[in-house]
Amino acid sequence: MADVEGAVLTARSRVEVDGWQEAIRASCQPLLEAEAIEERYVERCIEMVEDEGPYVVVAPGIALAHARPEDGVKRLCLSVVTLAAPVEFGHSENDPVDLVFAFGSPDSTQHVSLLRNLARALQADLADKLRTANTVEEVESLIQGIVQDVKED
Template structure:
């Protein structure tokens, strides 16, 4: 369904300490794979401080991302599914975070297009939200 490298950057985690920790967990695989510098995470936090919870795009779903100049080194995405959702400052609870990093605007749009195909499939999204282990989540997304 999605690129193989992405399937290696997904995980189910029981809980995160808070929304900042959830974002960190979602971005760490991108940093580990060399697609983003550690400062990319700070760029996301700064954007949220300035613009609010703009990364929440649907109930229970957030897409943490920042501008390329904040430390993007490549293009890719990772996913973290929390068994216990975290609450953002807006009061919304999020249990699924898909972190994006893009080297340029065109790559960003291409990734959003690919992800949109996934997000509009209610059956797939239901299975994702029900997954309790990383292996289950990987099987759904392959």
């Protein structure tokens, strides 16, 4: 619980990117600016996909970028970026991607409640709400809503 309340949450809306690597960078950039992650974490997130394949595309249109705690995470954090135009990650079924989440966890457990609630929100209608959000404030409040849900969990 305390973990989640201290989490860094960021949102960006209708970001223009060229390709999936840029999409991942865009999702990590606000976390970098908030000093929740180190520069090397961003590169690791990209390398993960290069090494392991596009499995981070967890649902149609949705990518969840992340690397490991030891790759440079300072604080528990979650970012969401909606893309102005979708990009291909090379996933056979879930491409193209227009919603990119990035998260970082300082250890192997702190992110669990946050991600479980993200999952529940995605099982419901979070993706549709993000796609139709017109302003960054709307996107921000949707992402804050996940934390509210965690507190109520």
